[in-house]
Amino acid sequence: MKNILILARKEVQEALRNRWVLATTLLLAALALTLTFLGSAPTGIVAVGALDVVIVSLSSLTIFLVPLIALLISHDAIVGEMERGTMLLLLSYPVGRWQVIIGKFVGHVAILSFATLLGYGAAAAALAATGAAIDAASWWAFLSMIGASVMLGAGFIAIGYLVSALVRERGTAGGIAIGAWLLFVLIYDMGLLGVLVVDQGRNLSGGLLDTLLLLNPTDVYRLLNLGSGSAGLLSGMGGIAQSSALTPAILVAALAGWTIIPLAMATVVFSRREL
Amino acid sequence: MSSETVSVERVAKSYGRHEAVKSVSLALNAGETIALVGHNGAGKTTLIKLMLGLIRPSAGNVRVLGENPAAGEFAARKSLGYLPENVSFNMALTGRETLAFYARLKRAALCQVPELLDRVGLSAAMDRRVGTYSKGMRQRLGLAQALLGSPQVLLLDEPTTGLDPSLRRSFYAIIDELKSQGTTVLLSSHALTELEGKADRVIIVNRGIKIADGTIDELRHIARLPTRIRLKLADREPGTVERWISDTGRWQRVNGHMLEIDAAPEDKIQLLRRAAAEGAPVADLDLIPPTLDELYAHFLSTQDALP
Numbered sequence: 001m002k003n004i005l006i007l008a009r010k011e012v013q014e015a016l017r018n019r020w021v022l023a024t025t026l027l028l029a030a031l032a033l034t035l036t037f038l039g040s041a042p043t044g045i046v047a048v049g050a051l052d053v054v055i056v057s058l059s060s061l062t063i064f065l066v067p068l069i070a071l072l073i074s075h076d077a078i079v080g081e082m083e084r085g086t087m088l089l090l091l092s093y094p095v096g097r098w099q100v101i102i103g104k105f106v107g108h109v110a111i112l113s114f115a116t117l118l119g120y121g122a123a124a125a126a127l128a129a130t131g132a133a134i135d136a137a138s139w140w141a142f143l144s145m146i147g148a149s150v151m152l153g154a155g156f157i158a159i160g161y162l163v164s165a166l167v168r169e170r171g172t173a174g175g176i177a178i179g180a181w182l183l184f185v186l187i188y189d190m191g192l193l194g195v196l197v198v199d200q201g202r203n204l205s206g207g208l209l210d211t212l213l214l215l216n217p218t219d220v221y222r223l224l225n226l227g228s229g230s231a232g233l234l235s236g237m238g239g240i241a242q243s244s245a246l247t248p249a250i251l252v253a254a255l256a257g258w259t260i261i262p263l264a265m266a267t268v269v270f271s272r273r274e275l
Numbered sequence: 276m277s278s279e280t281v282s283v284e285r286v287a288k289s290y291g292r293h294e295a296v297k298s299v300s301l302a303l304n305a306g307e308t309i310a311l312v313g314h315n316g317a318g319k320t321t322l323i324k325l326m327l328g329l330i331r332p333s334a335g336n337v338r339v340l341g342e343n344p345a346a347g348e349f350a351a352r353k354s355l356g357y358l359p360e361n362v363s364f365n366m367a368l369t370g371r372e373t374l375a376f377y378a379r380l381k382r383a384a385l386c387q388v389p390e391l392l393d394r395v396g397l398s399a400a401m402d403r404r405v406g407t408y409s410k411g412m413r414q415r416l417g418l419a420q421a422l423l424g425s426p427q428v429l430l431l432d433e434p435t436t437g438l439d440p441s442l443r444r445s446f447y448a449i450i451d452e453l454k455s456q457g458t459t460v461l462l463s464s465h466a467l468t469e470l471e472g473k474a475d476r477v478i479i480v481n482r483g484i485k486i487a488d489g490t491i492d493e494l495r496h497i498a499r500l501p502t503r504i505r506l507k508l509a510d511r512e513p514g515t516v517e518r519w520i521s522d523t524g525r526w527q528r529v530n531g532h533m534l535e536i537d538a539a540p541e542d543k544i545q546l547l548r549r550a551a552a553e554g555a556p557v558a559d560l561d562l563i564p565p566t567l568d569e570l571y572a573h574f575l576s577t578q579d580a581l582p
Contacts, residue, residue, distance in 0.1 A: 006379045010368075017367040017404075085363040089420070092327045092357040093380045094349030274290070275329045 003095045007103025008110065015073075015111045024069055024111070028119025031061055036123040050132035051124065055145050058120055059225040062149045063218050067156040067181055070112060074160025075177035077104050078270060080170050088275055098267045101161060105154075105263060112153040120146055145225050148255065152221045155258035156181075161266035165273065188216045210246050217258040224251040278305045280428050280459040281326055286335030288321055295321040297483040298335070303459045305427070308450060310474035311463040312571065318483040319463040320360055323430050326461075327357055340427060353381055356426035360433050360463075362417030366406030370397055370416055373405055374423070383424035391419040394449065396442065410437040418446065422453075429453065429460045435469065447473055467567040479574050487574045491567070498573045500565035501537035506550055507559035508532045516556045522549075 015021050035057040078101075081087040090100065124142055128134060163176045192212055196204065213219040223246060246254075281303040288296040296318045303309055313319050324330045325337050328344025337344060340351040364373050374388045392401045395415040400408065405416065414437045421429060429450075435443050450460050450473070464470055467477065477494060479487040487494055506526075508516055520526050526534040538546050550557050565573075 003380065010376050014365055014367050085359060085361055086365060088359050089362065091329055094352040095380055096347065
């Protein structure tokens, strides 16, 4: 346990020094603030809370940006250290390989959580400062959105490690990471939509659709954040979410699974790897 | 005192079809400095990685401080120091932060960090980022991390590359000090000459096979390399020199007043007596023992002669 914390601490220290933390936080804060103030203009005075609008726009931002940031930090984690030769030295120390992966994971998730909390928190704080009325339910939904965003990021960090543990060169890892991002963020949904249109509801049952949605972490995230409450009304995702049997508990479990399974696979692959 | 700290028994390691190490056995003792010598690709680094447990042997046993290093037991690794061949660190952290990180992993006291940095001559640069260090400075930082936690076994893979002569001297001073404390020090190198006088024992590996193991004197003895004797002739009347030469052996003329012979160990004294005898036409005499490079080349060539 102590080793994990030592390794996590070093990751955070490096990211602070590399300005990774600063860059990520500023990027998320800048985009969140822009969306908050520009995005809320067209809604005018409607019956939904101002923060609910922000939740919808930030969720859409998260789906694109957080997986990208997560993959950028993580795809290099193993293959990069191997290529630079630092892994050889690290593994000669009294640390297990699984501890190396979990330690890095804790560190990277901490960086991402910090950036998300501060970046998105800045948007909410700015909104509250302008005097918008925000009720407790909206605050709760906002915090859940941040929590879900971190979970989505954690999943993509784990996917990045798996890629990093599998390949021999950093360039390959980068390429595969971008491919994974495109697949999960764009191509999968386009494909799914295409299938649904062609099928016209004849063969594809609700249960199968649910399974297909669970097979993509970004869809799980989307359902979780945009499927219920006033956010569901605003985003138009309410329709899908209501006809689906996926409860928030199942969705959270699915997101956790998207973290744990790739992380476990990355650990197994890395443990078997020859140096 | 010859308690065994590292033992390697009939160990083989192959990567796919390539056999990096073929059935090597060796033992390292406490308080001993051992040179592991071989060409690049001879299997030195593979042997060191096996001792560290970074890779598992395809056959045979490795024990380090009584443990199997690849078994996932890390108690022995706390008493192990390792300097990789091309040591590298994360560029973003300072020397002090880097060393503190490794000290925490090894559960070594953090007060060792400034001490060790001072010892390797990095105290002035310890708060600079490692990215700004020169190759020699990184090598010194690498040495400092290997010395963390007073190791009982030090495995140093080509440790003196990139060090200038004065640092090399202070490096060997540190090694001597550790040796007197009973540390086993394994130095790998691709040249034997560099380790002259530094190692108690030399192990030569070539193409994954151990081809020699012993002190430099023992190796000289085994190799039976000839000592070159070079004579400067005194001015004598023509004829005496020729007669003396034909009496004493297979001297070769280097030029008009120089003679040379490659003397086998058992003939050496006899030849020297003759050359130093009363009436011999000799003005001066030089003895050139075989260099370590010749010794090394000899062992490599004996292996090459095998099928």
